[in-house]
Amino acid sequence: MKKLYVVLSLSVITSVFAQIKKVEPAFWWKGMKNPELQILVYGKSIADNEIELSDGVQIKDIRKVENPNYLFITVNTNEINVPKFKINIKRGKKNIDTYTYELKQRASNSSNRTSFTSKDVMYLIMPDRFANGDESNDSQPDLIEKANRSLPNGRHGGDLRGIINNLDYIQGLGATAVWLTPVNEDNEKVYSYHGYAQTDLYKIDGRYGTNEEYRELSRELNKRNMMLVMDYVTNHWGISHWLIKDLPTKDWIHTFSGGENGFRRSNYKTTTQFDTNASEIDKRYALDGWFDTTMPDINQKNPLVLKYLTQNAIWWIEYAELGGFRVDTYPYNDKEAMAKWAKAITDEYPNFNIVGETWLNSAGHISAWQKDSKTGEAAHYNSNLPSVMDFMLYGNMSSALKEKEGWDKGLVKLYDVFSSDFLYPDINNLLVFFENHDTERWNEIFNSDPQAYKMALTLISTVRGIPQIYYGSEIGMRGDKNKGGDADIRRDFPGGWKSDKQNAFNASMQTPQQKEYHQFTQKLLNWRKGKEVIHSGKTKNYIPQNNVFVYFRYNDKESVMVVINNNDKNETLDLSYFSESLNDYTKGKEVISGKELSLKDNLMIPAKASYIIELQK
Incomplete structure (x- = not known):
């Protein structure tokens, strides 16, 4: 009996001290440009044990931190000649736990994968609100918040399968x-559908599907010469993230004394990043303050954190065959650390595009975040970030179309945006948009006026940059952020659920108004696909007159004239004013209507209308 007691005690000790709970990344690839791999191994008091790798694999570095539940093991994958090796946890001579680590063969030409450029149009989807393709995953036993479509801020059941099912649309x-808003696990108690409080960076949220389904979506897009853009969050995680609940180091996140869980809200003034006169306390609260109570601020200055974020990003690119990143709240991060992050990714994938959410109000501030920026150089800084979001254009568009013309009002606000283009080192690599998942719906601002939508879509589709549209706007969807909050600008797409009375994915079931929006969008965006003059051509702007804005996109082969008339009445243009751009062009074809136009003397533009004219000699 005594002998049996000893055996049981040893068994208990082994289970307490030897269990490997997590290994991240769970696997990796041979043939990466950077062969160094840092493997996080997590388990109860795992650092109190010895580590040995099988098959002669050498440990280049092993890092123990203040929390004994973590080990960080570094290996050189170029020196590993086996497809699998074992991570052995040893106590003395006894092997008490093992993890088999796999080095997969990298896909051929992976480093040269295609990414989004100015040739593309980006479609932004909030997956929970788009389409429910698999009702069986709406709620999950291991995830707290369950599906309840009656709650505006609840989980509604949209998923990856719903998106896959509607790729034809x-x-x-x-x-x-x-571009999908984040689909990694967000296991917060409420308001988890938006996905920005992630709790596992290596796992797709089960209510959306699986890692395999995410990769399937990407591959199905690739088959169509399309691509998947991941919404990546480096600034904050969810407070229920397993790494946050058991911090490897105290400085893994930023904390403040006095607040619950170390919380202090950001002041959201990220202009302090480049303000040479900013106070240190303002800078600290902007960058280290939490985005919200459930979103601890991640410390990218910690080398272990930065390595974790870098490897996780590369893991998803390689695993899911991604076509780009959109990075949330970019200026809230430590800028020097993020410059290293962006460079590590683009060193591995030279063609890979990353667009940062640079929600600032001036071209000077926004342009400072783009790689090789002149304004960034003035601040002795290079972000290595290829692309930024043109929030200055976004911020001026609605007022430009709503205001009466004046010296500094009306369409001249658009001209003023474009007059700052010289600040950007890569002007065609700007994301241009008039709304997204955080803003008031355009069709709400303009009370479902299809003409206002057509003018806005014409603009972002024909100026420099990469157009981004938000799901549902192409059928006139509305949403009042001021009255209904975020949930109202993130309504369910009609037809995405079996119980929906109308299916707007099916053109034959669209209302007349929905058809007007949809058909215009479809014609314009499909025309844009083959237009190199729009993707990379030069621009000639003419200062708006009489509330009419005219600009030309041109190259050596062709020229396109764009006219936006924001008046409530028809306007007649004296074409002699544009002679330097019209040159020998005497006629043109309007893209949407197909109408042939004479360009010899005058041109009449209907009220509240836009013309896109392919010039002809």
Whole structure:
């Protein structure tokens, strides 16, 4: 009996001290440009044990931290000649736990994968609100919040399968890149559908599907010469993230004394990043303050954190065959650390595009975040970030179309935006948009006026940059952020659920108004696909007159004239004013209507209308 007691005690000790709970990344690839791999191994008091790798694999570095539940093991994958090796946890001579680590063979030409450019149109989807393709995953036993479509801020059941099922619709619309708001696990108690409080960076949220389904979506898009863009969050995680609940180091996140869980809210003034006169306390609260109570601020200055974020990003690119990143709240991060992050990714994938959410109000501030920026150089800083979001254009568009013309009002606000283009080192690599999942719906601002939508879509589709549209706007969807909050600008797409009375994915079931929006969008975006003059041509702007804005996109082969008339009445243009751009062109074809136009003397533009004219000699 005594002998049995000893055996049981040893068994208990082994289970307490030897269990490997997590290994991240769970696997990796041979043939990466950077062969160094840092493997996080997590388990109860795991650092109190010895580590040995099988098959002669050498440990280059092993890092123990203040929390004994973590080990960080570094290996050189170029020196590993086996497809699998074992991570052995040893106590003395006894092997008490093992993890088999796999080095997969990298896909051929992976480093040169295609990414989004100015040739593309990006379609932004909030997956929980788009389409429910698999009702069986709406709620999950291991995830706290359950599906309840009656709650505006609850989980509604949209998922990856719903997106896969509607790729014909997205492709037919003319979009070529699909940006999903975050789909990694967000296991917070409420308001988890938006996905920005992630609790596992290596796992797709079970209510959306699986890692395999995420990769399937990407591959299905690739088959159509389209691509998947991941919404990546480096600034904050969810407070229920397993790494946050058991911090490897105290400085893994930023904390403040006095607040619950170390919380202090950000002041959201990220202009302090480049303000040479900013106070240190303002800078600290902007960058280290939490985005919200459930979103601890991640410390990218910690080398272990930065390595974790870098490897996780590369893991998803390689695993899911991604076509780009959109990075949330970019200026809230430590800028020097993020410059290293962006460079590590683009060193591995030279063609890979990363667009940062640079929600600032001036071209000077926004342009400072783009790689090789002149304004960034003035601040002795290079972000290595290829692309930024043109929030200055977004911020001026609605007022430009709503205001009466004046010296600094009306369409001149658009001209003023474009007059700052010289600040950007890569002007064609700007994301241009008039709304997204955080803003008031355009069709709400303009009370479902299709003409206002057509003018806005014409603008972002024909100026420099990469157009981004938000799901549902192409059928006139509305949403009042001021009255209904975020949930109202993130309504369910009609037809995405079996119980929906109308299916707007099916053109034959669209209302007349929905058809007007949809058909215009479809015609314009599909025309844009083949237009190199729009993707990379030069621009000639003419200062708006009489509330009419005219600009030309041109190259050595062709020229396109764009006219936006924001008046409530028809306007007649004296074409002699534009002679330097019209040159020998005497006629043109309006893209949407197909109408042939004479360009010899005058041109009449209908009220509240836009013309896109392919010039002809």
